[in-house]
Amino acid sequence: xxxxxxxxxxxxxxxxxxxxxxxxxxxxxxxxxxxxxxxxxxxxxxxxxxxxxxxxxxxxxxxxxxxxxxxxxxxxxxxxxxxxxxxxxxxxxxxxxxxxxxxxxxxxxxxxxxxxxxxxxxxx
Numbered sequence: 001x002x003x004x005x006x007x008x009x010x011x012x013x014x015x016x017x018x019x020x021x022x023x024x025x026x027x028x029x030x031x032x033x034x035x036x037x038x039x040x041x042x043x044x045x046x047x048x049x050x051x052x053x054x055x056x057x058x059x060x061x062x063x064x065x066x067x068x069x070x071x072x073x074x075x076x077x078x079x080x081x082x083x084x085x086x087x088x089x090x091x092x093x094x095x096x097x098x099x100x101x102x103x104x105x106x107x108x109x110x111x112x113x114x115x116x117x118x119x120x121x122x123x124x
Contacts, residue, residue, distance in 0.1 A: 027067070027079060027091060027098070030108070035093060035122040037067055040107030043098045047118040051095035052082050064099040064112075064119070066090040078124070098122055 026038035035043040044064065048055045056064050068088050069081060081089040082097055091098045101112030101119070113121045 027076070027093070029124050032108070033123060034110070035098065035124060036107070037100065041100055042104055042108070042110050042112065043067060043093075043122040044101055044112050044119050045093075045096045045122050046099065047120070049097050052080075052092065054082060054084055054090060054097040056097070056099065057085060063102055065102065067098040067100060093122055093124070096122070 027035055027043065028038075030036045030040065030042075037043060046054075046056050046064065054066060056066065066084060066088075067090060069075070069091055071081075071089060073081070073089075073091075075081070075091065078094055080092050080095065082092050082095075084090050099119075101115075103109075103111045110121055112119050
């Protein structure tokens, strides 16, 4: 059973990494006035996060991959990083961690806004 759980956890991490692969930590403001990643994919915040701390792990992070960066990333004003439980660095804006949404398929999609009343488009 332990091997199964370990494998399931590894597959979840791999799936999240595969989705987020190629999504740079670069953040910009779209023409519509919300934050996007380097591929113009909409970024979101989660009401259950605390300032400077993510509360989205496991299945949550599979559906809402965190926007990750390398330690040497250059971030603009208002942007910082938070350290996730696995040691990776997640981009935050005004201390709110930023996420992608796996159901957004193309730049400009905003299908994650309002999900379960706790996910919202990130705005500058």
